[in-house]
Amino acid sequence: MIGDLSTVYVAEIMRRIKSRPFLVGLLVGVFAITVLLKLPTFLVGAINGSKTAILIGEPTLTARAKPLLSDDYKIVGSQSSGPVDDALLKHYHASAAIELNSNAAGLHVTVYAHDPGGVAQGDLRRDLLPLQLELATGRNAAGVSKITRIPVTIQAVASRFASADLASAAKGVAYTLLFFLYLLTILNSQLVMSSVAEEKTSRIAELLIASVNPSALLAGKVLASATLGFLQLAIWIGTAIFLGGGSSTGDAHGGSADQLMSLTNALDVITPGLIAAFLIWFIIGFLQLSTLFAGAASLINRTEDLGSISFPLVMPIVAAFLIAITGLSAPDTPLVVVCSFVPLLAPFVMFVRIAVSNVPLWQIATSLAINLVALYLIAILAGKIYRVGMLLYGRAPSLRQVWSVIVS
C-alpha cells in the first residue's frame, strides 16, 4: 500500500509539475501577489504624485501654509499674485493652484485645479485649521497645531495583542494567509479534479485500479497535490517577502517610518504558533476538499462536465472565505464561532479566529477533533465513490445510485 502510494505520489508530482494548469496557477499567484503588494503603493504614489500644487498669496501666508499642506500636497512653487490659468499650472507642473487670502473673517481659500473632483475640501480645512486659528487667536501655527492634536491611547483588555498596531498587523497577516489558503485550495482542488477526470475519460483508470489499491491511488493524488500546494505557497510567500522587503527599504529611505513599523508589527505577530495553525488548518482543509473533489470527479464521463460538478463543491470554499473575512473584524460573533467548528468551513474560519483573537483551547481542540473525524469520513466516502465511479461509463449516475454506493 505504502509502495503503491509513493509510486503514484511521485508520478503524480512529476506529471503535474510540468502541466500547464499548475504553471499557470503558480504564475497567476505570483502576479496576483505582486499586484496586491505593489498596487497600493503605486496608486498612493500616483495619487500623491498627481496632487502637486502651487501656493498663491502673501509670502508670509503661503510660507506658513506650506508645511501644513505637506501631508496632502506636494508644493512645487509659490507666488504672491497673478492670474491662474492653464499656462501657469503647466509652468510649475502642478495639478492645482491654492490661493490663500485673509481678512477680518479669517482665511479664505480658492483652489484652481485641472481636476476639481480630486480636491478634497475636508483635507484642506483640516490642514489649514491651525493657520485659521493662528490668524484668529494670534498664537503661532505650531502651538495651535500642538493643542489641536488630541493624544489617544488604546489599552488592550483581555486581548491577544498589546497594542492597536499589533492587532491591526495581525489582521493584515491573517488576511494575507487566508488569501493564500483560499487560492491554494481552489487551484489545487481543481487540479486534483482534472487529474482524476483525465484518467477517467482517457479510460486509463481501469488499468490503474487493476494495478493498485484505489485508496492508494486516491491518497497518492491528493498528497501530491498537497505537496505541490506547499511548493506554490513557498514560492508565493517568498515572492511576498521579497517584494515586501524591497518596498519597506524604499519607504524607510523615503522617511515613511509608519510602513517600517507595520512590517515590524507584522513580523511580531507571525509567531511559530500562527505558522503551525496555518499549516495544520491548511492540511486539514486541503485534504477535506481535494478528497471530495477527487471523489466527485470520478463520477463524470466528459471533462466538459467538470464545471457543473465542481460548482457545488466550490461553494463551501467561497462561503468559508467570506465568513472568515467577517471573522477578521468580528471573530467572536455567533456565526463565526459556529462556523469555526463546521467541517469544510472550519479550516478557514478557525484559522482566522486563532490569528486575530484569543480562542479558548477547548474550542480549538474540539474543532480539530470534529474536522479530523470529518476528514476520515470524507476519505471513506470519496474512496467508495471513487472506486465505483471510476468504472462507471455511459450516463452519469443519479443521486440515488451515488447514495446506494455510499451506503453499500
Added chain:
Amino acid sequence: MLDVDHVRKDFGSVHAVSDVHFTIDDATTFGLLGPNGAGKTTTMRMILGILIPDGGRVTWNGKTIDDGSRRHFGYLPEERGIYGKMKVREQIAYFGKLHGLRDPNLSKSVDSWIDRLGLSVYAERPCGELSKGNQQKVQVACAAVHEPQLLVLDEPFSGLDPVNADVLLAVLNDLRANGTTLILSSHQMWQLEELCSRFCIIAGGANRVDGTLAELRSAWPTRVVRVAPANDSLRSLLERVEGAKPLMPVDGAIDYQVPANTDFAALLRTLVDAAPVTKFEAIEPSLHEIYLRAIGESAT
C-alpha cells in the same frame, strides 16, 4: 491455480453475473467467451479484485484475491486507456513500478518489452502521438512488463493489423511458456481456438458450456459428413443414416449433418461398397459453431 467459484455480481437491479464458475490451471490459456453484456468484463473485474463478488468467491492458489496477489496480475481492459502526454518508456516503467518492479530489473524489463513489441523507435515519444495499433502494443507492455503470473486480456487483438496480431500471438505464447496463466476474451474465434486450451462460454451472466475444445466437441450432438463425388447413389445412402439432414452442397461434395454417435467407419464402408468415393470427412464443430449454439440456447 485460479478458481472462480460460482460468483455473482449485481449492480442495483441489474444482475450482471448470476453464476459463473471455472478453474484454470497454471501456465495455461483460457478463453472466456460470450456475447456483449454476457458478464465477461464483470467476471474479469472480479478475478482482478477490482470488483468484489456479491456471492461466491475467487481464489488464486487457494487464497482470496488481495492486494498482494493483484501485484502479480496484469490486465488489458477492453476500453484502452493511455496517458497521452507521457512517453512510451515512462508509461511502461510507471506500470512496472505499480506492480512492484524496481531498478535494475525495471529498466531491463522495460527495455525488453519495448524491443519485443517493436516499439524502440517510439520509446521516447509521447504515447498520444502513436498510431492506435502502437498504443495498443504499449498497453500490452504495461500489462505484462512485470511478467505477471496471471494476465487477463479483454479483446487483445482488436485494432491490430495482421502483422502486429502475429507479434502479439507470439508474445502471449512466450508468456505462457514462461509460466504465465492467460485469460483471453475475444470475438475472433480462430485466434482463441489456436491459443486456448480451455474455454468457458457465458451468457446472461451464467455458464453455458465449459471445458477443453475436445470436451466441447464431444458434447456437440451432430457432425457434418462431407462426401465426394456428389452423386445420387452416395446421396441416397447418406439419406438412410438415422437423423441425417442434407446441408448446402460445397465444391462438388455432399454435406450431411448426422448424429455425433454415428459409426463413421461403418458408414464409410457402406459408401465405398456402393460407389467410388474420392472424399470422406467427418467434420468436427468449430469453436464458432459451439459458441453460436451455446449463446443461442441461452437466448431461448
